Amino acid sequence: MRSRARKLVLLAMLALLVLVPPAAALLHQLFYVDLLRRVMIFGIAAVSLDLILGYGGMVSFGHAAYLGVGAYAVTVLAYYGIHDGLLQWAVAIGGSMLVALAIGAVSIRTSGIYFIMITLAFTQMLYYLGISLDVFGGDNGMRLPERSQFFGLINLNNGTEFYYLVLTILAAVVLLVQRLVESRFGMAIRAAKSNEARSRAIGFSPYPYKLAAFVISGGICGLAGALLVNHTAYLTPDFMQWTRSGEILFMVILGGVGTTAGPVLGAFTLLVLEDVLSGWTEHWQIILGPLLVLAVLFAKRGLAGLLPGGRGG
Amino acid sequence: MNLQLVLEQILNGLQLGVMLFLMAAGLTLVFGIMNLVNLAHGSLYMVGAYLATTFYRWTGSFVLGSLLALPATLIVGVIVEVVALRTLYERDHLDQVLATFGLILFFNELIAIIWGRVGLFTDLPQWLSGSLDFGGGFSYPLYRLLIVMLGFAVALLLWYVVARTRIGMLVRAGASNRMMVAALGVNIRLLYTLLFGFGAALAGLAGAMAAPIYAVQPGMGEQILIQVFVVIVIGGIGSIRGAFAGAIIVGAVDTLGRAFLKPALATLISPTAAQAAGPALASILIYLLMALILALRPEGLFPARGH
Numbered sequence: 001m002r003s004r005a006r007k008l009v010l011l012a013m014l015a016l017l018v019l020v021p022p023a024a025a026l027l028h029q030l031f032y033v034d035l036l037r038r039v040m041i042f043g044i045a046a047v048s049l050d051l052i053l054g055y056g057g058m059v060s061f062g063h064a065a066y067l068g069v070g071a072y073a074v075t076v077l078a079y080y081g082i083h084d085g086l087l088q089w090a091v092a093i094g095g096s097m098l099v100a101l102a103i104g105a106v107s108i109r110t111s112g113i114y115f116i117m118i119t120l121a122f123t124q125m126l127y128y129l130g131i132s133l134d135v136f137g138g139d140n141g142m143r144l145p146e147r148s149q150f151f152g153l154i155n156l157n158n159g160t161e162f163y164y165l166v167l168t169i170l171a172a173v174v175l176l177v178q179r180l181v182e183s184r185f186g187m188a189i190r191a192a193k194s195n196e197a198r199s200r201a202i203g204f205s206p207y208p209y210k211l212a213a214f215v216i217s218g219g220i221c222g223l224a225g226a227l228l229v230n231h232t233a234y235l236t237p238d239f240m241q242w243t244r245s246g247e248i249l250f251m252v253i254l255g256g257v258g259t260t261a262g263p264v265l266g267a268f269t270l271l272v273l274e275d276v277l278s279g280w281t282e283h284w285q286i287i288l289g290p291l292l293v294l295a296v297l298f299a300k301r302g303l304a305g306l307l308p309g310g311r312g313g
Numbered sequence: 314m315n316l317q318l319v320l321e322q323i324l325n326g327l328q329l330g331v332m333l334f335l336m337a338a339g340l341t342l343v344f345g346i347m348n349l350v351n352l353a354h355g356s357l358y359m360v361g362a363y364l365a366t367t368f369y370r371w372t373g374s375f376v377l378g379s380l381l382a383l384p385a386t387l388i389v390g391v392i393v394e395v396v397a398l399r400t401l402y403e404r405d406h407l408d409q410v411l412a413t414f415g416l417i418l419f420f421n422e423l424i425a426i427i428w429g430r431v432g433l434f435t436d437l438p439q440w441l442s443g444s445l446d447f448g449g450g451f452s453y454p455l456y457r458l459l460i461v462m463l464g465f466a467v468a469l470l471l472w473y474v475v476a477r478t479r480i481g482m483l484v485r486a487g488a489s490n491r492m493m494v495a496a497l498g499v500n501i502r503l504l505y506t507l508l509f510g511f512g513a514a515l516a517g518l519a520g521a522m523a524a525p526i527y528a529v530q531p532g533m534g535e536q537i538l539i540q541v542f543v544v545i546v547i548g549g550i551g552s553i554r555g556a557f558a559g560a561i562i563v564g565a566v567d568t569l570g571r572a573f574l575k576p577a578l579a580t581l582i583s584p585t586a587a588q589a590a591g592p593a594l595a596s597i598l599i600y601l602l603m604a605l606i607l608a609l610r611p612e613g614l615f616p617a618r619g620h
Contacts, residue, residue, distance in 0.1 A: 059407050106604050110611050113350055113406050113550060117542040118607065124539045125600035132593040242539065246414045253411055283426055289419030293397055296404075296412040 009307050010174075010261055017167055021160045033163050035275060039268050040166045041227045044173050046251040046263030048220035051177050053249075054258030055186060056213045057193035062103065062119030063248045065126050066096040066218045068240030070225025075235040076136060078145045085148030085156075089226045096222020097215050099126070104214035108207060123245055130237035141236030148230055156230050166227055170264070173220055178260055180216070189213045254295055256302025265303045317451045322572045323565070328457045330564025331464020335519035336541045337548070337556035338471055339512025345551025345617050346488040347505055349398060350406050352413040354516055354541070355534025356420035357393075361386040361517025362524040362533065363424060366433050369524075375438045379521040383514050390513020394506050402505075421531045432530035460522050467518070468557055475553060484508060488551075540567070543603050549613025558614055563599050570598040 017036065024032045045067055052058040070092035077088045107118040131139050147156040156162045180186050192199045192206030199206045229235050238244070247270065255266025273291070277284035340354045364385045369378030397416060401409050436442070437456055444452040475481040486494045487501055495501045519537075527533065544563045548555025575591030582590070606614065 059410070061410065106607055110607065113344070114546060114607075114611070116350070116406060116410055117546050118603070121539060121543050121546070121600055121603060125597045128596040129593055132596055134589070242535065243414075246411070249407075250411060250414070253407070283422050285418040286422035286426065289415045289417070289422065292415030292418070293412045296408050296415070297400060 006260065006307075013261060013264070014167075014171060021163055025160075030159065033159050035271070036268075037159070037163045037166050037231060038228075039271050040163075040170045040264070041224050041231055042248065042251060042271060043264035043267040044166075044170050044227070045221050045224040045248050046255070046267045047170075047173055047177055048217045048224065049248055050252045050258065050263045051180065051220070052189075052210075052213050052217045053252055054262075055181050055193065056189040056210055058108070058210065058214065059116050059249075060119045060214075060217075061116045061242070061245050061249060062123035063217075063221050064240045064242065064244035065103070065119075065123040066100060066221035067225035067228060067244065067248075068126060068130060068237070069096045069099050070222035070227075071229035071235050071239050072130065072136070072225075073222070074148060074226045074229050075142065075144050078148075079136065079142070083146050083149045085150045088148050089223060092222045092226035093219045096225065097219040100215045100218025101211070104211045104218070108210050108214060120242055120245065123240060124242055127237055127240040127242070130240055137235070139237065141234060141238070144229055144233045144235060147233065148226070162230070166231075169223065169227070173223075174260060174264070177220075180213075185209065185212070250292060250295075254299070254302060256304030259302065259304035261307070262302050262304035269303060317449075318572075320451060321453060322569055324453055324457065324461065325572075326565035326568035327461045327561065328464075328564070329568055330561040331461055331468070332519050332523060333537070333541055333544050333564055334464060334468060334557050334560035335515050335522075336537060337544045337560050338468075338553055339515040340541060341545050341548075341551055341553065341556045342484075343509055343512050344545075346484060346508060347402055349402055350409045350413070351398065352410060352538065353393065353416040353420065354512070355536075355538030356417055357386055357390055357513045357516040357534070358520040358523070358537060359420065359424060359529075359531070359534035360389050361520025362527075362529045363428055363433070363520075364517070365521035366435050366524050366529055367428075369435060375441065375525075379518075382517055382521045386517025386520070387510040387514040390516075391506055391510040393513075394509040398509070399502075399506075417535065420534075425531045428531075430531060432528040433524075434529070435525050437525045456525065463522070467515070471553060540599065543599050545613075546603055547606050547613055549616040551617035552613070552615045555613055555615035555617070562602075566602055567595075567599050570595040574598070 017040070020036050021033050024030055045063060048066075049060060049063045052060060073092040073095045074088045077083075077091060082088065103119065103122045107115050107122070110118060130136075136142055149156075154161050154165055156165070181190070188199070188204060188206070188209040191202075192210055196206050225239065228239065251266035251270050252263050253266070254269055255264065256262030274284065274288065277287055281287075336354065336358060339357075340351060343349050343351055343354075361382050365379045365382035367378075368381040368385075369375050372378055372381070393416065397412065401412055441456045441459070443455050445455050445458060446452045475484060483494065483499055483504060487499070487504055491501055520534075523529075523533075523537075540563060544559040545556060546559075547562060548557070548559030571592075574595045575587055578587035578591050578594070581587075
């Protein structure tokens with residue numbers, strides 16, 4: 001019953017997202033297509049974080065790093081005249097996975113607060129590295145010369161086509177993560193989360209499983225980075241700023257840790273809230289900050305906990 | 314590369330090191346004893362810098378302004394502890410990180426509302442702005458030298474308080490068993506609040522000292538905060554000794570790297586390549602050092618005892 005209710009909720013969300021562009025066109029509010037595309041891109045990043053946080057218990061405060069690596073991969077290739085989207089995005093994913101492998105190899109040896117601080121510090125390192133790359137705009141960043149191209153099949157300059165591409169990728173990522181979590185591999189990382197010593201006693205070392213999950217998560221987030229730079233058409237080192245990592249983490253917590261739809265809901269809530277608040281006042285962060293504190297203190301289960309079947313599994 | 318330059322950079326490294334130590338000491342005490350991760354520690358540094366600058370302008374005295382900033386930051390710290398952080402002690406680190414992240418957004422915006430987004434700049438008073446001549450053509454700014462000496466003095470005082478006084482004993486006892494200390498009749502809640510305020514005052518001191526030499530602007534706390542994390546991870550979380558060693562190491566590596574990495578690289582590879590790679594490598598040097606130390610000793614150089 002519960003999993004059926006969950007499936008229905010997911011399908012309803014999908015249907016709503018499919019209907020956004022025609023509805024926005026009807027109401028002449030094309031801005032919302034843009035906003036929701038951004039929401040979905042961050043949704044992908046949040047889903048990738050939830051894979052290691054919600055199921056693997058690894059609190060990465062550095063997911064903005066992969067967003068940045070993915071974005072830099074696309075922009076740097078475009079800068080040198082390579083606009084083939086498949087190649088660009090493959091490099092974005094592969095590069096992010098390599099970076100995640102390096103960061104994960106060091107940080108997974110530790111746990112708890114060390115893990116949080118180390119992932120944060122490495123992301124900051126990449127941020128400074130981005131700033132010092134004067135060829136690619138340094139501090140100011142640079143314009144993406146041209147959006148990724150797919151042999152004329154999909155035109156990313158067309159807002160609606162880009163929107164549906166992001167939606168498709170989001171759905172695929174959600175499905176992939178769900179399959180992963182329910183697989184034998186997913187059971188291994190969930191077991192490591194609940195009790196590492198017991199996992200070892202059963203006869204498998206959690207380290208390679210956790211590292212693999214970390215690398216997969218980084219790859220997915222790198223893809224989100226490739227999408228994000230196509231969305232903004234402008235690359236800045238700010239993609240890797242540590243507050244960005246905090247935002248992605250918040251999306252997961254807000255939506256519900258270890259849930260299927262939660263991270264996407266969280267991304268939606270946080271970004272729409274930011275949009276609404278910044279429409280009211282220039283000093284919107286003074287409202288958002290305490291709201292986030294309250295959310296942590298009182299909304300432990302996240303938004304997905306409010307949905308029917310939301311806590312399945 | 315002459316001797317004067319090397320000496321000057323070593324002193325610069327020490328100066329950065331003691332400032333990092335003042336920040337790291339408060340953060341590591343609060344973590345080691347209350348088991349609380351406080352990202353907003355950088356905000357207290359920022360508050361200290363703004364208050365010191367403002368008090369300096371009101372009173373016209375740099376020393377008085379800085380001295381006033383200490384109790385003021387302490388009070389801000391106590392308010393933050395009582396209002397927001399007290400409920401977080403029992404929660405997991407993830408909740409603490411996120412809640413204090415929310416506090417950072419709040420403080421940065423509050424500062425921007427009160428003082429504006431443009432940085433504040435203050436000049437040092439006449440008597441502090443000179444350089445001390447050591448002879449042999451070597452001189453060093455008096456103010457930076459004072460920072461180094463003050464930092465060492467605070468480190469010594471801190472060691473004395475924690476290791477040799479009754480208050481320090483209570484703090485150490487509270488760290489190893491909170492329930493037991495409370496059962497023996499100590500108001501542990503008050504102790505925690507005071508300890509947090511004390512850590513805030515140390516951050517405020519660092520901020521007040523930083524005000525005349527760095528830019529005072531919203532968000533200034535986060536930049537140093539992440540360096541302080543590196544310090545704590547290198548030194549070992551919860552250990553004051555580790556914080557001191559880590560701070561001096563990070564201060565020295567960062568400063569010397571920025572000063573000498575480029576010329577050193579230029580002797581190995583072509584000057585144009587060194588021009589590009591030098592600054593990039595210098596800015597990530599402390600993180601590479603952190604990775605290396607973690608690979609060799611995951612607990613840090615001086616892990617706290619009893620954890």
